[in-house]
Amino acid sequence: MRVGQLAIGAVSLLAWWPLAAQAAGEAGAGHASELIFLAQITVLLVSGRLLGEFMQRLGQPSIMGQLMAGILLGPSVFGALLPNLQHSLFPPRPEQKAMLDAVSQLGILLLLLLTGMETDLALVRRVRHAALSVSVTGVAIPFVLGFALGEFLPASLLPKPDLRLITSLFLGTALSISSVKIVAMVVREMGFLRRKVGQVIVASAIIDDTIGWVIIAITFSLALHGQVDLWSLGQSLVGTALFLVLSFTLGQRLVFLVIRWTNDNLVSEAAVITAILVIMGLMALVTHAIGVHTVLGAFMAGLLVGQSPILTRQIDEQLRGLITALFAPVFFGLAGLSADLTVLRDPHLLLLTVALVAVASLGKFAGAFAGGVLGRLHSREALALACGMNARGSTEVIVATIGLSIGALSQNLFTMIVAMAVITTLAMPPMLRWALARLPLDEAERQRLEREAFEERGFVPNLERLLVTADQTAKGRFASRLAGLIAGARSMPVTVIRLGSGTDAAGTPRTDLPGVVRSTAEAVQARAAEQVGQIAPGLDVLEQSPETPLEDAVAEEARKGYDLLVVGIEPTTGPGGGFNAVVSRVAGSFEGPLAIVAARGTHILRPEEAPLDILVPINGTEISRRGLEVALTLARASGTPVTALHVSSEQGAGKPSRRLNRWAGLRRGDGAVLKEAATLADRYGVALRTMARSGITVGDAVLRQARLGQHTLLVLGVTRRSGEILALGPVADAVLEASDRSVMFLAS
Structure with missing residues (x-):
């Protein structure tokens, strides 16, 4: 009740402002007064906010409080009790x-x-x-x-x-x-x-x-028109139908392009909000021009804006x-x-x-x-x-x-x-x-709700936009392929920063990296759409050719809002070990998660066609869970097998007394890690093979299992260390140095 009393007191106090101004000659007869207008806005805001708060605490919508504030301030209550005061606040x-x-x-x-x-x-x-x-x-x-x-x-x-x-x-x-x-x-x-x-x-x-x-x-x-004019009615019906069709086809694409261009090119504050308001105004004017009310244009503008993937x-x-x-x-x-x-x-x-x-x-x-x-x-x-x-x-x-x-x-x-x-x-x-409260929850719906809640907390479901930095080599093409698999699974827009010119020294066109991303993603979308009987939505892929140093180009593009940077640059490793200086500088220019790709083995020869067989090490941490999510996303998008390997830390740094211990034995808690991985795979609809090893270092276990299992891609969730030189930890260093299989390091 305190909120309601406060609202009534505030309204009564504010209502005296325009009365005093009018008595002082601030508002001349027959002229609009800015002071009264400001007082009206202030009274409506204060009373609407307080009564809206009061209604929300009663379990009712806040807009009912705003509506009731107007009723109280109008002729129904305020005008009936204090008509002169009400007329001074809201003159007719x-x-x-x-x-x-x-x-x-x-x-x-x-x-x-x-x-x-x-x-x-x-x-x-x-x-x-x-x-x-x-x-x-x-x-x-x-x-x-x-x-x-x-x-x-x-x-x-x-x-x-x-x-x-x-x-x-x-x-x-x-x-x-x-x-x-x-x-x-x-x-x-x-x-x-x-x-x-x-x-x-x-x-x-x-x-x-x-x-x-x-x-x-x-x-x-x-x-x-004041009457039922069949010609005018027909014009309105046809105009409305045409407006709706164009809005959901051409209009949806145009709205996306406008919002993306504004977000990517304008640096002034709240530029995207201005663009949205302009879109609303233009569509409202269009509906008015075809003879129907502007509310339809505003509503359709909201529909199209809400579907834009750039809308943060x-x-x-x-x-x-x-x-x-x-x-x-x-x-x-x-x-x-x-x-x-x-x-x-x-x-x-x-x-x-x-x-x-x-x-x-x-x-x-x-x-x-x-x-x-x-x-x-x-x-x-x-x-x-x-x-x-x-x-x-x-x-x-x-x-x-x-x-x-x-x-x-x-x-x-x-x-x-x-x-x-x-x-x-x-x-x-x-x-x-x-x-x-009286609706039962059946088993099928309970499982679906658990799956959706599980996915919503994940890493991949929250990705909205991808940035790819790649060259024309096999590593760049393979990185573009993996980016296309991720983007196609979530229908995310992608921007590709291509290193080098579009032609070689002889003038022959080089590989179309955006084309690799697009074709891979659209193949994923087509398979998913076919399963549910829908039309594939398509994918928006842009290409940028940097005119400034690569790390500056990445930093400038990153300011437009990206959730993951995929890097595919030859060479990946430096002459003295670790990551190449170019890769390190590119990683340093991007503050978000990284996916550094190094194509090796069969993917060097056929980066866009060679099959995937994924191995992902897990240890129960959030970092390894992200790596597992990306591995499952790639497996689901490409229809390829994936294996999760858990290496127990017990005896990990020492030398085992028996060879059997290198590949057998689970500590208490290791089973929970594997069970969580299997549950996550079920949520993604992917068949996951799980393996556990102990008595061996993680790096050695990963390299050995990659050879024994004939895996072609290793996906490692790793921690990004601070410093000017890119460092991802000893396991990443060991795999980067010794692996003859393709590797993706997902660094957070």
């Missing part, structure tokens, strides 16, 4: 209201941008059959009921009785859309986001939102912080200000509001439940779906605000819809928590 003059409205309208676009960015299209694809079934019935039934209700509303509730069709369409849309943000928040809070039912709920809400914004865009076109978590958090801290409280607060709940003192309007809530809730509940049953979900799962899909929240308020702004909804009808949004949103979280 059009010039003053226009300033706050401008921020609110921009807030609508930014909220839709954020909603699109939070939309997980991969999630929709995974559960598309059940989600589509739930969404279609969950939208159709309440839409029909809402449209029918609009057709029977009293004419006194319509802004323009002759445009009842437009009002009915808006009402049907308002009743049929669920709020993705509210649904996802509760599902995530309950830990059900990875459960099948949680994924279906969120995916269905995503489809709801997409359908809803398309309907709103078309309805907006009808409202602009830091950039996402910066943009999200700007929207949630400034624009969301202002928009929802202004929506609450526009709602006058005092009109519900009229028994007829109160009865109509109750009917509206009942129609909205029962229609959505029945539609979602029927869709769940048709989607072959269990009855308990269908019940949870029906409970979860009933939240309107932010989406409803945005739809109602648009309807009010274009004259499709009257002030009373707007207030009724806002009241319905508040009631359904407040009721949804406890209902969904109750339903989800």
Whole structure:
């Protein structure tokens, strides 16, 4: 209760600022006052933040607190108790209201941008059959009921009785859309986001939102023309369809290129955020040009931006912080200000509001439940779906605000819809928590959840972008091949810094290193897509030819944000042992993890075709686990065998008394290391052979097993030592010096 009391006190205190300014002649009659505008923004931010905090502590969405802050500050409470003071803070003059409205309208676009960015299209694809079934019935039934209700509303509730069709369409849309943000928040809070039912709920809400914004865009076109003009309607439908098709094809590629170019070439602060906002503005202008509402363009911009692999978590958090801290409280607060709940003192309007809530809730509940049953979900799962899909929240308020702004909804009808949004949103979280708590977890789903949680903590699943530094030799081509296997497994964009010119002394074209990466990765993607019956996404590969010293070129490129540097340079070793000076300088210019590749044996002769047979030493540490992850990724991508070798440290430095001890015997705890490796291999879907050795040094054990097992690639997770010269420890030194098999050192 302290938060609520503090919010009321802060609002009362801040409300006196514009009154004092007005009394002092700061705001002239008929002119917009910047001081009042700043006071309005400040009051909405403070009250929205505090009441949002209060609602979150009650287990409710924070945006409900922001909406209620506006209701308290509006004619419903503040205006009813202290009308003069309320009018001084929020004067009805059009010039003053226009300033706050401008921020609110921009807030609508930014909220839709954020909603699109939070939309997980991969999630929709995974559960598309059940989600589509739930969404279609969950939208159709309440839409029909809402449209029918609009057709029977009293004419006194319509802004323009002759445009009842437009009002009915808006009402049907308002009743049929669920709020993705509210649904996802509760599902995530309950830990059900990875459960099948949680994924279906969120995916269905995503489809709801997409359908809803398309309907709103078309309805907006009808409202602009004031009547059902079949020619204009056809233009809007065709334009919307063409816009969606181009967005998901050409637009997705263009958005990725713009974000990558901005990230890689502009050095000013927050350049990527500016690019995202420009993309949103341009797409909103395009939708306006084809005669539909700008919200569709903003939502689609968010969808495309959210799919970009260059979008880092830091950039996402910066943009999200700007929207949630400034624009969301202002928009929802202004929506609450526009709602006058005092009109519900009229028994007829109160009865109509109750009917509206009942129609909205029962229609959505029945539609979602029927869709769940048709989607072959269990009855308990269908019940949870029906409970979860009933939240309107932010989406409803945005739809109602648009309807009010274009004259499709009257002030009373707007207030009724806002009241319905508040009631359904407040009721949804406890209902969904109750339903989800009663859902059993079957064995298959439990294993899938464990596998996904296991992979999420790993090294390879968190890689987003690869940098390759390679020359034209066999080592460079082999390193490019391994980089392609890793990139193809995760569909990561790759940049190749190629050493040397593209032609030799005779003018003959040299090996196309980006082509090696691309062809290898696309082969991996094609196999994976064929297994699930989808189309391979393709891979973005760039090539850089350094004009500065190699280490400077790597350092400059690394600033653009890469998670792993793959190095393939001849020679790898220096004349006096250890790593070559060039390799050492390149490694020193990159602060992140390294993968240094040395092609040997059969890979010197056929670096792009020779088969892989992988050996990876493990010891239970995080460093060796990373090496094992990369080895499993390579094995899965290439369909090749992999063996994990654990060497016990017992007697590792001494001379064993019996030869048998060199290759037999496990210490207590060694079995756990091998079991963890086998579990990780199961998560990756790779058959792993495990071996244990004792009484021998790790370096000797690895070299000997490589020969006995006829392995062609050794993958070693090693620790990067500090210093100007690249040093990876004694085991790496021994393998680098004596191995006649190809080696990849994964250094962290």
